[in-house]
Amino acid sequence: MLSKRIIPCLDVRDGRTTKGIKFQNNVDIGDPVAMARLYYEAGADELVFYDITASSDRRDIMIEVVRRVAAEIFIPFSVGGGIRTLQDMRAVLLAGAEKVSVNSAAILNPAIISQGAQAFGSQCIVLGMDVKRVALSRIIPSGYEMVIHGGRTPMGIDALWWAQEAVRLGAGEICLNSIDADGTQEGYELTLTRLISEAVPIPVIASGGAGVPDHLYQVLTVGRADAALIASMVHYGTYTIQEIKEYLGPRGVPVRLTW
Amino acid sequence: MLTPIPDIVKFSYYMSRLVVIDYEAGNLTSVVRSLKALGVAGKVTQDPRVVKQATRLVFPGVGAAGKAMATLQRLGLDQALKDCFQAGIPILGICLGAQIILEHSEENDTPCLGLLPGRTRMLPLKPGIKIPHMGWNQVRFLRSHPVFQGLPETAEYYFVHSYYPDPGETMVLGLTDHGMEFPSALGRRNLVATQFHPEKSGRYGLQLLKNFLSWDGSDVE
Numbered sequence: 001m002l003s004k005r006i007i008p009c010l011d012v013r014d015g016r017t018t019k020g021i022k023f024q025n026n027v028d029i030g031d032p033v034a035m036a037r038l039y040y041e042a043g044a045d046e047l048v049f050y051d052i053t054a055s056s057d058r059r060d061i062m063i064e065v066v067r068r069v070a071a072e073i074f075i076p077f078s079v080g081g082g083i084r085t086l087q088d089m090r091a092v093l094l095a096g097a098e099k100v101s102v103n104s105a106a107i108l109n110p111a112i113i114s115q116g117a118q119a120f121g122s123q124c125i126v127l128g129m130d131v132k133r134v135a136l137s138r139i140i141p142s143g144y145e146m147v148i149h150g151g152r153t154p155m156g157i158d159a160l161w162w163a164q165e166a167v168r169l170g171a172g173e174i175c176l177n178s179i180d181a182d183g184t185q186e187g188y189e190l191t192l193t194r195l196i197s198e199a200v201p202i203p204v205i206a207s208g209g210a211g212v213p214d215h216l217y218q219v220l221t222v223g224r225a226d227a228a229l230i231a232s233m234v235h236y237g238t239y240t241i242q243e244i245k246e247y248l249g250p251r252g253v254p255v256r257l258t259w
Numbered sequence: 260m261l262t263p264i265p266d267i268v269k270f271s272y273y274m275s276r277l278v279v280i281d282y283e284a285g286n287l288t289s290v291v292r293s294l295k296a297l298g299v300a301g302k303v304t305q306d307p308r309v310v311k312q313a314t315r316l317v318f319p320g321v322g323a324a325g326k327a328m329a330t331l332q333r334l335g336l337d338q339a340l341k342d343c344f345q346a347g348i349p350i351l352g353i354c355l356g357a358q359i360i361l362e363h364s365e366e367n368d369t370p371c372l373g374l375l376p377g378r379t380r381m382l383p384l385k386p387g388i389k390i391p392h393m394g395w396n397q398v399r400f401l402r403s404h405p406v407f408q409g410l411p412e413t414a415e416y417y418f419v420h421s422y423y424p425d426p427g428e429t430m431v432l433g434l435t436d437h438g439m440e441f442p443s444a445l446g447r448r449n450l451v452a453t454q455f456h457p458e459k460s461g462r463y464g465l466q467l468l469k470n471f472l473s474w475d476g477s478d479v480e
Contacts, residue, residue: 074289
């Protein structure tokens with residue numbers, strides 16, 4: 001039986017990992033390569049790196065991080081943040097990442113999804129979605145709207161529609177981040193996660209809000225997610241990945257316990 | 260004056276001629292890197308002459324069967340692979356490389372290499388089962404094989420695919436459950452293949468690759 005994946009997410013700025021609360025006041029918590037190795041050995045099923053480097057002329061730093069990570073760990077990892085062109089995708093994949101994640105660039109230019117899928121295969125292309133709860137309307141019938149710039153800019157695009165459109169364009173996986181839940185450590189957005197996961201045939205990674213192992217239990221059962229992204233709860237040493245999996249396993253969630 | 264190369268060095272070079280076949284089907288970076296982590300430099304090539312001189316072959320790949328077969332034929336790698344299989348050198352197929360070794364693939368209705376009898380089929384669509392099958396899953400090994408030695412029963416391996424190989428029954432070495440039980444490890448004589456990616460399957464994936472590197476390719480039947 002396919003295991004539910006537990007995926008630590010590392011935000012990287014100028015080659016160093018950080019963790020933001022609601023995308024603000026980022027705190028530097030270390031070297032991404034050392035952290036990747038640590039999580040690999042601790043039983044992470046996959047890793048996500050999100051490059052939040054502000055200036056694009058410093059992207060080479062991230063490519064070098066990807067190359068060093070790829071030499072150290074032998075599980076899949078994806079890289080997102082600042083991926084705008086096929087060339088950006090190619091650089092990251094050739095440096096050793098398994099997948100690339102496109103977020104705002106895909107909203108502004110949906111063709112990047114189909115071009116990426118064509119060039120590298122759907123399995124490489126992750127659609128990152130930043131979603132905010134809004135009032136139901138004719139434009140946003142699901143009550144969930146796509147946002148960019150860390151939630152500051154609403155796009156007038158319905159999240160459910162966008163998820164299905166991205167599948168049609170060739171996305172192989174969705175990383176679904178609730179801006180409302182992100183950084184709160186009060187639990188994932190279960191309604192949103194279930195809505196999207198049941199509407200698409202591809203795997204959905206839930207993101208935003210994890211604080212205790214039960215939050216993962218909820219999103220992987222009630223929320224129907226295929227994987228759960230975690231950050232603070234492991235970055236600050238509150239829980240180990242093993243503790244999280246040992247919470248999930250006996251409760252009937254299939255997880256990888258041998259590594 | 261150049262010092263002549265001692266025979267022993269020539270011999271070890273010959274022994275270590277590990278070739279990774281590049282037929283433009285996906286990214287070979289992680290395969291090469293995992294071999295490197297095991298201390299072996301694999302030579303990545305598209306040249307059928309280099310493939311024919313290999314003493315050990317890795318045949319990876321992701322992507323569509325139709326395009327992959329067309330590329331293999333265009334480069335003359337299809338015949339080189341068949342020759343290597345006949346010659347008895349150890350071959351490891353990975354993912355797409357575990358599918359197009361069969362006779363036919365449902366994907367793009369493609370005639371394939373036919374190193375093993377059988378067909379590649381699409382995973383059935385079922386409620387609650389996501390396709391592609393992406394993530395970690397177990398393999399129920401049906402019998403022992405040198406390449407799968409020392410792997411714990413509870414170990415899991417990383418999969419990402421929508422089609423699965425369905426070879427002749429005697430060639431199925433392991434099964435995996437995703438909506439149905441499908442063959443995830445197969446082999447015959449000097450050929451062994453996995454639907455999963457050992458190069459991305461952590462410690463046990465590396466163990467499998469290490470086993471392959473020391474396997475003499477002897478018949479498993």
